[in-house]
Amino acid sequence: MRKSIATVSVSGTLTEKLEAIAAAGFDGVEIFENDLLACPLSPEEVRARAADLGLTIDLYQPFRDFEAVPPDVLAGNLRRAEHKFLMMERLGADLLLVCSNVSPAAVADDELAAEQLRLLAERAAEHGIRVAYEALAWGRHVNEYLHAWRVVRLADHPSLGTCLDSFHILSRGSDPIGIEAIPGEKIFFLQLADAPQLAMDVLQWSRHYRCFPGQGTFDLAGLVASVRRTGYAGPLSLEVFNDVFRQASAKRTALDGMRSLIALEQSLTGVTHPAAPAGFAFAELADTGALGGVLAALGFARTGTHSTKPVELWEQGDARLLLNTTGADPALIALGMDSPDPAGAAKHAESLLSPVLPRERAYEEAELEAVAAPDGTEIFFCDDAWLTDFAPTGPVPGAVTAIDHVALTQPWHYFDEAALFYRNVLGLQPQESLDLPDPYGLLRSKAMSGPDSGVRMVVNIAQVGVGNLPWQHVALACDDVVAVARRLRREHPGLLMPIPGNYYDDLEARQEVDPELRHLGVLYDRDERGGEFLQLYTVTVGRVFFEIVQRTGGYDGYGARNAPIRLAVQHARGH
Amino acid sequence: MRKSIATVSVSGTLTEKLEAIAAAGFDGVEIFENDLLACPLSPEEVRARAADLGLTIDLYQPFRDFEAVPPDVLAGNLRRAEHKFLMMERLGADLLLVCSNVSPAAVADDELAAEQLRLLAERAAEHGIRVAYEALAWGRHVNEYLHAWRVVRLADHPSLGTCLDSFHILSRGSDPIGIEAIPGEKIFFLQLADAPQLAMDVLQWSRHYRCFPGQGTFDLAGLVASVRRTGYAGPLSLEVFNDVFRQASAKRTALDGMRSLIALEQSLTGVTHPAAPAGFAFAELADTGALGGVLAALGFARTGTHSTKPVELWEQGDARLLLNTTGADPALIALGMDSPDPAGAAKHAESLLSPVLPRERAYEEAELEAVAAPDGTEIFFCDDAWLTDFAPTGPVPGAVTAIDHVALTQPWHYFDEAALFYRNVLGLQPQESLDLPDPYGLLRSKAMSGPDSGVRMVVNIAQVGVGNLPWQHVALACDDVVAVARRLRREHPGLLMPIPGNYYDDLEARQEVDPELRHLGVLYDRDERGGEFLQLYTVTVGRVFFEIVQRTGGYDGYGARNAPIRLAVQHARGH
Known part of the structure; x- marks a missing residue:
């Protein structure tokens, strides 16, 4: 028409x-x-x-x-x-x-x-x-x-x-x-x-x-x-x-x-969409050298280096993070999507006017199809072939099992554009859209997820005045946040974000919770059906921080109730 | 309490x-x-x-x-x-x-x-x-x-x-x-x-x-x-x-x-407020030399110079403008208010926490009481004594009779603060508050006026993206805008802002108007009770432009219908 x-x-x-x-x-x-x-x-x-x-x-x-x-x-x-x-x-x-x-x-x-x-x-x-x-x-x-x-x-x-x-x-x-x-x-x-x-x-x-x-x-x-x-x-x-x-x-x-x-x-017109990505193949972070130590502390190991590019592969369970050491400040720069049909997915993205990224290719490198998201994040459609460029040494067992979700901060003029992009290009379904109080404004937040929640993303825009810092983060799934927190408190006490005692006073007023959460700095949320969510935050490095999460009982949110606490701590620490 | x-x-x-x-x-x-x-x-x-x-x-x-x-x-x-x-x-x-x-x-x-x-x-x-x-x-x-x-x-x-x-x-x-x-x-x-x-x-x-x-x-x-x-x-x-x-x-x-x-x-508690200002004593503009020519073209004459400061007095009818030639780019920097009780007005402003401005005083200079408005504009409370510092040469008859209103652009965080300041400190009553379409956003505009409309002000905030330029202007009252426009078109054709012919096509579709308005570039508005408003704009000089207006039949507005036309022309001209 x-x-x-x-x-x-x-x-x-x-x-x-x-x-x-x-x-x-x-x-x-x-x-x-x-x-x-x-x-x-x-x-x-x-x-x-x-x-x-x-x-x-x-x-x-x-x-x-x-x-x-x-x-x-x-x-x-x-x-x-x-x-x-x-x-x-x-x-x-x-x-x-x-x-x-x-x-x-x-x-x-x-x-x-x-x-x-x-x-x-x-x-x-x-x-x-x-x-x-x-x-x-x-x-x-x-x-x-x-x-x-x-x-x-x-x-x-x-x-x-x-x-x-x-x-x-x-x-x-x-x-x-x-x-x-x-x-x-x-x-x-x-x-x-x-x-x-x-x-x-x-x-x-x-x-x-x-x-x-x-x-x-x-x-x-x-x-x-x-x-x-x-x-x-x-x-x-x-x-x-x-x-x-x-x-x-x-x-x-x-x-x-x-x-x-x-x-x-x-x-x-019944155009068949390629299947939505089943999960994250990887998340790629720019790094000047600070992130490797954080990943190691979190239990990741460097399992490979790209054959031609200054990019390291870090793995733990099914979570794969790439550190791109080309010298840019820490930031989330690319996402790899596990795609059943990478070429079809890229063609679909192109039909929706997504800018296809030129990609320098070298002999033996996997042909990765990539488009730019509205905020410039590169989105790669991958099957397993991409891994061969890194010649990984093998699986790294650990507490972290996978990437749970990533959170990106959008330029505020393009929030609707980003929502449309992730919905139509990646086939994610928009979920909750929330206004979260920030000490210096409001954070508008929209969560989106793919089939079986294999891919979860949160896009945020900050409507804030003083101290507007567009944080991005990667949330890592695990089955026992408390154990992870115990180990990190013991071995890397400076890595974890301190959580105010007042938060726990309120949490304990509302319900019975394990008193150890307070000691460990683990945040807690519960949904109406009894699903539970445990969260542990690292301090920020540049624009980036990490979160370790544990979902039980079908909890499907992102701990929105706790986000204002985290934002206030981050602002107060000057990050 | x-x-x-x-x-x-x-x-x-x-x-x-x-x-x-x-x-x-x-x-x-x-x-x-x-x-x-x-x-x-x-x-x-x-x-x-x-x-x-x-x-x-x-x-x-x-x-x-x-x-x-x-x-x-x-x-x-x-x-x-x-x-x-x-x-x-x-x-x-x-x-x-x-x-x-x-x-x-x-x-x-x-x-x-x-x-x-x-x-x-x-x-x-x-x-x-x-x-x-x-x-x-x-x-x-x-x-x-x-x-x-x-x-x-x-x-x-x-x-x-x-x-x-x-x-x-x-x-x-x-x-x-x-x-x-x-x-x-x-x-x-x-x-x-x-x-x-x-x-x-x-x-x-x-x-x-x-x-x-x-x-x-x-x-x-x-x-x-x-x-x-x-x-x-x-x-x-x-x-x-x-x-x-x-x-x-x-x-x-x-x-x-x-x-x-x-x-x-x-x-x-029945605190007696000092009487609201009866009118504008003056409006003061920073100038690097460009504004004198504009004022002369509009029929103003330089009638005095301050005894100790680099400030010129320009007059026409009861409109008095000060050009402050200290070198800053053209901008509206101060307003003098005709105050029946300057000391009382300043004391009242001070009781409302307005910052009182220190003022260097020299021998024989009038003691002017001044406070800072939220956007930094200096507000002076004056009786006639201030004029003596300029030793003016005498009245300048002309088409312009007085200052009709001034329009200030506020930092957007402080729109409500400005409204409160002008309401409580100057005793102005808020009138219409409007969202005016701008090619690159919206202009939120609030008009305020004192008793008998002796003082009229408009405060604007620009919620715009590209090309956000905070224009300010002084509107001058006259009894015959058409005559002024005829003279200016003849003698200073480059001084007037060009108005699109499409505007007049629409105006003439809506009502019978003098076809000369189109030729002269005079804008027109009519209120529900038949009151009429004629407007003529100069081009902008730095952040500043002038408007010549004529009110008849009790017209009490500011030509809001025409503001988007003016904004579009200003943007298109790159001003």
């Missing part, structure tokens, strides 16, 4: 918006009126610019507060419409979005609304223009999409159809299956936006918190499937009002919008 | 919070539980630290989900309470806040709630501790302050009283006059928070958008007056959950909280 986007969805001047939209590969645009009004180019010049960029102008929007009004108001509204029709002819736009009236002057009279919209459509037709009538979720009388369709059918004019907007439909909880009652040729346009579930006034929700399909919680695939059943042949068009996107790079936002539409289309 | 603040209201570690709170002059604190849990100091150490700082610990909070529960839950809750009582003894806190139960386990049974709270109070009394029961606005069964009081009276224990929280009372629209039904000695504590009117879930509103008294729209003076009538003798205590305050400087936030309480107290 053709793909469009409203200019309001990305930042910048109208010219910058059009360039970013074209660069992302969209076929067309909706011109948002305010973007045109503020633009120094004439409508003819905008038309030429769009054409040069290969973009059609699919919609001009919005035209407000037109229908169901007293005669004197109607006269002014028609005058206003005539001006807009003339401008649209100059712009080369032949479809006008009319939003349902929100004015107190509007009358609750479908016959009157239909009569006046028919009049508008007649005038539009004289200019070769069609009118798409849309129910705003906060329209004064018409605020349900089926009500807008009722009015359009009553008006019965070939130049009048309806425009469907997923936000207006799904934010009200309306069932989109009713769309199938509308003949496809009377659906003149389809606007798509997703949104997180927020308990707020729908107008504010719509104006500030819309996001791209797959970034929120609406079932857009279901809605679009209903639209396709009608025979609708117009574009899928993104119309997203989002305070963060307004401030972000237009090129990057447009590209992410395109990625969201491609993923949506894939889900509709 | 004694003044306290909850530690959750400011940023940082508990130690940093206590230091900032003491530095701001508070008498006591509420210790917010999470702040203690994350603190490496023991309760005894926190107690000593607070004592060293001269702070009493007035409340420990919150204790949740205690009352109206089945017997097995009660046993666990009492166990939890005993742990907290022991900790409070170590902390030296003798008042515990108990919030009304929000758990699904709670039963709608006032008798049961009262019985269990009486039991809790008995246990507390054994530790010398009292319990203050508060109705959360989202409490499961008890969510009205009078309901909490009903339960407390039913329980009838000397160690049990109620805690009133202005947010929980006023966010629900409850009438605070009912507070007068409660005996003062049964009000154990009073928490104060203001909030802007927001259409959202009350829990989110409370957790993220509370602000200090005077920064929102609640009638806190009325509520506190009712509390005082009961004979309540405890502290006024601020408890503010605010996402911005969380990220701001603790010292600055605490000081602003104190300012808000002083202003609240002044309004209650």
